[in-house]
Each structure stands twice: as C-alpha cells, then as structure tokens.
Amino acid sequence: MRSEFKYVRTDSLQECLDFLSAHGLETEIMAGGTDLMISLRGGSLSPKFVLDISRLQEIRSIEKYRDFIKIGSNLTYSELINDTLLARTFPALHVAMGCVGSQQIRNVGTLGGNIANSSPAADSVPGMMIHEAEIMIQKADSTRIEKLEKLIVGPYSNTLTPDELITGILLRPVESNFKQSYRRIARRKSLSIARVNAAVLGSLNDSGCIEELRISVGSVAPTPLRMRQAENSIKGLRPEFKILQEASELVAKQIIDLVGARHSTEYKRPAIAGLVLKCLEDVLLDQN
Numbered sequence: 001m002r003s004e005f006k007y008v009r010t011d012s013l014q015e016c017l018d019f020l021s022a023h024g025l026e027t028e029i030m031a032g033g034t035d036l037m038i039s040l041r042g043g044s045l046s047p048k049f050v051l052d053i054s055r056l057q058e059i060r061s062i063e064k065y066r067d068f069i070k071i072g073s074n075l076t077y078s079e080l081i082n083d084t085l086l087a088r089t090f091p092a093l094h095v096a097m098g099c100v101g102s103q104q105i106r107n108v109g110t111l112g113g114n115i116a117n118s119s120p121a122a123d124s125v126p127g128m129m130i131h132e133a134e135i136m137i138q139k140a141d142s143t144r145i146e147k148l149e150k151l152i153v154g155p156y157s158n159t160l161t162p163d164e165l166i167t168g169i170l171l172r173p174v175e176s177n178f179k180q181s182y183r184r185i186a187r188r189k190s191l192s193i194a195r196v197n198a199a200v201l202g203s204l205n206d207s208g209c210i211e212e213l214r215i216s217v218g219s220v221a222p223t224p225l226r227m228r229q230a231e232n233s234i235k236g237l238r239p240e241f242k243i244l245q246e247a248s249e250l251v252a253k254q255i256i257d258l259v260g261a262r263h264s265t266e267y268k269r270p271a272i273a274g275l276v277l278k279c280l281e282d283v284l285l286d287q288n
C-alpha cells in the first residue's frame with residue numbers, strides 16, 4: 001500500500017533541525033531516497049511528512065575537523081568516490097563505496113543514509129569502522145558525537161532519535177605506512193547486497209612484525225563488527241601465512257559463536273575466514 005505524505009524541503013540546516021524538533025515523530029528524513037522510497041512504496045513506513053535534505057549545502061563538504069577528516073553526510077557516493085583526498089586517505093572505504101548498488105544508486109545515495117539505515121550488510125560501515133569513525137549528530141539546540149560502533153545497535157536499528165540528523169562522518173586518517181583492504185562476497189558484481197564483507201587496516205613495525213591491526217566484518221551478524229580478539233591475537237607477530245589463517249579462522253569462529261550455528265554455517269564459516277584472510281594478505285603480506 002502506498003502512503004500519503006506531505007513533501008517538505010527546507011533551505012537551511014537550522015530550519016531542517018527546527019522542523020525535526022517540532023515534527024520528528026511523524027517525519028521521515030530523505031537524503032538520496034534509495035532506501036526510503038522502497039519503504040514508502042511498500043507501505044512499511046507511512047509518515048505524515050517526508051523531509052528532503054538532499055539540497056542542504058551545509059552538510060555537503062569535506063573538511064578538517066580536529067584530528068579527523070569530516071565528510072558531510074549529504075555527499076553522494078559518486079561525489080565521494082571522485083574526491084582524490086578521500087581515495088588516497090581511505091582506500092578501503094573508497095573501494096567499498098564503489099561496490100554500492102549501481103552508478104544510478106551511487107549518484108544519489110549517501111553515507112548518512114547508509115549509516116541511518118543501519119543494514120547489517122551496509123558496504124560503507126566496515127570501511128568506516130577501521131578508521132574508528134565517529135558520527136556527528138545534530139538537533140535544533142545541540143550536537144553530539146557518537147562512535148559508529150555504538151550508534152548501530154541492531155539490524156536497521158540505531159540510537160538516533162526522531163529529532164536528530166546525521167550531519168557529518170569523522171574519520172581519523174592513518175600514517176602512510178598503513179595498508180588497507182576491502183573485499184566482499186556477493187551473488188553478482190553490481191546491484192547485489194554483500195553476503196560477507198570485510199575491511200582490514202594494518203601496519204608493520206621496523207622489525208617486520210604486526211604493529212597495528214583493525215578488522216571489521218559485515219553482513220554476517222546483526223551489526224557490522226570490529227573483531228578485536230582476532231586483531232590482538234596476532235599483533236606483535238611476524239605476518240606469516242599460517243598466523244593470518246589462524247586469525248581469520250578466529251574471526252569466523254567468533255561470528256558463528258555469536259549468531260549460533262544455522263543451516264548456512266557450513267558455507268558461512270569458510271566464506272568469512274577466506275574473505276578475511278584475503279584482506280589480511282592484502283594488508284600484511286604485500287607491504288612493498
């Protein structure tokens with residue numbers, strides 16, 4: 001069933017936040033609309049207002065903010081992918097954004113929408129989690145900054161309240177000796193949701209041992225996750241194939257322990273381990 005709603009567009013961020021303050025409970029925010037339109041068409045959402053934020057210029061820039069690079073939540077994937085600073089600084093996220101949907105979806109879809117939709121399979125989230133992303137969230141009279149890992153609390157569920165708007169994504173750049181990788185398994189190359197996705201970031205010290213390592217896995221648990229136990233299990237060690245293999249198997253074991261064994265476990269366990277292993281190899285075995 002199609003829902004009837006009033007379309008609203010505001011000219012400034014403050015007007016938008018004031019509108020949410022007054023009508024947030026009966027409003028759905030629309031950025032690119034790629035997720036929202038499906039819910040409106042399908043009738044799973046029937047708001048009184050749809051608030052179009054796509055033209056808000058204040059949340060369409062990339063700038064330095066404290067130790068972070070702040071990405072305006074309203075920039076589209078296509079705009080972000082074409083930004084050379086982002087491509088150079090966040091290569092795993094860059095690859096991840098290129099995997100989203102199709103060119104048409106990337107031309108309108110936004111990172112803010114991907115985060116707020118909070119799908120377990122969101123392509124961008126592992127790529128942001130390895131940069132310990134923090135999310136800037138504003139309402140009419142205040143701003144809060146929440147870690148992405150804490151913001152998403154379950155499938156399609158997060159801590160945003162109806163009067164809040166994601167305005168920026170804060171990503172901490174890493175030194176040039178870090179390497180990054182993003183990989184996914186999906187039915188097809190485009191227009192296909194990831195069955196498993198993973199992002200890895202790491203560096204070696206002067207002795208060739210693993211100094212820093214961050215692993216994030218998506219699509220296989222209620223939310224994308226950082227895999228700290230596996231990270232810590234091999235930090236300080238020389239990155240030999242066998243230990244990378246053990247760490248990837250630990251990731252798969254932890255995921256299966258978390259979600260419980262299912263009919264798909266036979267496929268999922270080697271798929272998770274294999275994908276994480278490839279990312280670890282990209283990052284730790286190819287350090288030229």
Ligand SMILES: Cc1cc2nc3c(=O)[nH]c(=O)nc-3n(C[C@H](O)[C@H](O)[C@H](O)COP(=O)(O)OP(=O)(O)OC[C@H]3O[C@@H](n4cnc5c(N)ncnc54)[C@H](O)[C@@H]3O)c2cc1C
Pocket residue numbers: 028029030031032033034035036037038073074099100101102105108109110111112113114115116117121122123124160164165166167191192193194
């Ligand atoms: C055909 C198709 C293929 C797709 N393929 C992929 C894929 O491969 N990988 C993937 O990760 N996703 C995929 N998606 C999902 C979607 O494109 C992404 O999640 C996209 O990033 C959503 O962004 P948007 O701007 O279109 O969000 P919208 O649809 O506008 O909004 C999504 C949700 O977020 C809320 N919202 C939007 N912006 C904000 C904000 N700034 N603050 C607070 N709340 C906000 C909206 O109210 C809504 O609930 C696909 C979608 C389609 C239709």
